Amino acid sequence: MFNSNSSITNSQFQIPDSLINYTLHLADNTLILAQQNSAWCGHGPILEQDIAITNISLDLLGQARNFYQYAAQLINEFKAHSPKERAGGEATEDTLAYLRDNREYKNCLLTEQENGDWAKTILRQFLFSNYQYLLYEKLQYGEDEQLRAIAEKALKEVIYHLKWSSEWVIRLGDGTHESHQRISNAVIELWPYVDELFINADYESALIANNIAVDGGSIKKSWLQGTEEIFSEAMLSVPQNVFSQKGGKQGIHTEQLGYILAEMQFLQRAYPDSVW
Amino acid sequence: MIEVKNISEEDILKILETVADPEVPVLSIIDLGIVRKIEIYNAVQKPPSGSLVVFITPTYTGCPAMDVINMNIRLALLENGFINVEIKTVLSPAWTTDWMTEEGKQKLKAYGIAPPNMKQQVCTPGLFQEEEAVQCPHCTSYHTQMISRFGSTACKALYKCNDCNEPFDYFKCH
Numbered sequence A: 001m002f003n004s005n006s007s008i009t010n011s012q013f014q015i016p017d018s019l020i021n022y023t024l025h026l027a028d029n030t031l032i033l034a035q036q037n038s039a040w041c042g043h044g045p046i047l048e049q050d051i052a053i054t055n056i057s058l059d060l061l062g063q064a065r066n067f068y069q070y071a072a073q074l075i076n077e078f079k080a081h082s083p084k085e086r087a088g089g090e091a092t093e094d095t096l097a098y099l100r101d102n103r104e105y106k107n108c109l110l111t112e113q114e115n116g117d118w119a120k121t122i123l124r125q126f127l128f129s130n131y132q133y134l135l136y137e138k139l140q141y142g143e144d145e146q147l148r149a150i151a152e153k154a155l156k157e158v159i160y161h162l163k164w165s166s167e168w169v170i171r172l173g174d175g176t177h178e179s180h181q182r183i184s185n186a187v188i189e190l191w192p193y194v195d196e197l198f199i200n201a202d203y204e205s206a207l208i209a210n211n212i213a214v215d216g217g218s219i220k221k222s223w224l225q226g227t228e229e230i231f232s233e234a235m236l237s238v239p240q241n242v243f244s245q246k247g248g249k250q251g252i253h254t255e256q257l258g259y260i261l262a263e264m265q266f267l268q269r270a271y272p273d274s275v276w
Numbered sequence B: 001m002i003e004v005k006n007i008s009e010e011d012i013l014k015i016l017e018t019v020a021d022p023e024v025p026v027l028s029i030i031d032l033g034i035v036r037k038i039e040i041y042n043a044v045q046k047p048p049s050g051s052l053v054v055f056i057t058p059t060y061t062g063c064p065a066m067d068v069i070n071m072n073i074r075l076a077l078l079e080n081g082f083i084n085v086e087i088k089t090v091l092s093p094a095w096t097t098d099w100m101t102e103e104g105k106q107k108l109k110a111y112g113i114a115p116p117n118m119k120q121q122v123c124t125p126g127l128f129q130e131e132e133a134v135q136c137p138h139c140t141s142y143h144t145q146m147i148s149r150f151g152s153t154a155c156k157a158l159y160k161c162n163d164c165n166e167p168f169d170y171f172k173c174h
């Protein structure tokens, strides 16, 4: 794939570039959500649920590491064979996580939204896990061997996340007056970020024809159906005609990402290459 | 030390049996079923004779024990004279609790952790499913209940026995 042959065509070149961006997008989604969830460590409403949300965070971080390691490998191979040498040293999972700036992050806006209260964190996890479940279910049969393997592996964990978060959405929605109010507010706050999950970025579109990336449009219907089922059990309604925010996949983020990166990257920025 | 000539897979497996899972130290990495393949280079110049490639697969994607396991494999082999060791991680096919050996399951139980049931039972996304019957490792009662699907490590769920009232960890199916 990374043939240095000078007769290489433009379209062949677009694949590594798109594949790198797509892999980074998958990695960023999981890292940013892991980072947000991890802030609950020691603050969960009860011990068991504190442990649950941090376990989910750890699973997502593990997925992020796999995707970053693969992205780093692709970047280094691509760089070695690219006529246009990219600046900088060797890419690693750490340089990709700690040394890229706001505009280089390709996570969906949903993942970077504030934790808010427990209801908002739960709903964000449910909306994302439902998406991730459908995404990985398809990605595990894609044409890229490594993405396929990561998806197959992670899918089993995502099933646990989806079950846990679905049950909590129902518990809160069909719970007390206050819990219902709180999760209803979360629906209003997070719904504008839902559509972006299913709108393909250019790097996704470029890979869909080769069955490397999953077409967002192809899983939207199942996602909505699954969400409606849970919402109806939770006595919640799906908002209609909401203006959608997008841009995260292209690096245009809400203000939240700045705060997340400032905290997450501080140490490597202030003390470069320090290890523990 | 093993003569670095005509090494058999059995020799290597014997050494790897001494490498424990740092989070559940009664289990060896062989019991866990994470060693997928061993390549041995006998009597060849390149790579040098006695070179090994050990293929392992992670239990859970985010399992922090994997880095420690990697290092401990390297150390155990080094102690036995194997210097040229490469450890490769393979993700596919994904690890499943079905690969845990019968011996491993018995060791878990003796240690106070309920061993995993066959994976078909609960690894589906259906909600509020009737929880699988997990046997209490202390009193062998099946009259138990799940407290939390997530436990002290990524691989465990938290249970409670309704007969002896003891809480216990369940190595959840995966």
Ligand SMILES: [Zn+2]
Residues within 6 Å of the ligand: B136, B137, B138, B139, B140, B141, B161, B162, B163, B164, B165, B166
């Ligand atoms: Zn008991």
